[in-house]
Amino acid sequence: MYIVAIGWLYVALMMAITEHTVVAGVATFLLYGVAPVALVLYIMGTPGRRRRKAEAERAQAARGEDE
Numbered sequence: 001m002y003i004v005a006i007g008w009l010y011v012a013l014m015m016a017i018t019e020h021t022v023v024a025g026v027a028t029f030l031l032y033g034v035a036p037v038a039l040v041l042y043i044m045g046t047p048g049r050r051r052r053k054a055e056a057e058r059a060q061a062a063r064g065e066d067e
Contacts, residue, residue, distance in 0.1 A: 001041075001044060005037045008033065008036070009037055011033075012028065012029050012033025013033065015032060015033075016033070
């Protein structure tokens with residue numbers, strides 16, 4: 001999954017380099033590159049965050065029962 005994100009950021013960077021002004025280049029990179037990649041990685045990471053939270057709650061409950 002990360003290779004796709006890296007590839008997309010590379011494409012967005014190349015698009016940004018071809019812009020006529022620095023402001024347009026920065027806006028292109030942020031709006032076409034960073035924002036979509038951050039959103040997709042956040043959404044794709046949701047199941048893992050839920051799983052880690054549930055495991056932490058189970059571990060805490062197990063420690064509470066042992067004491």
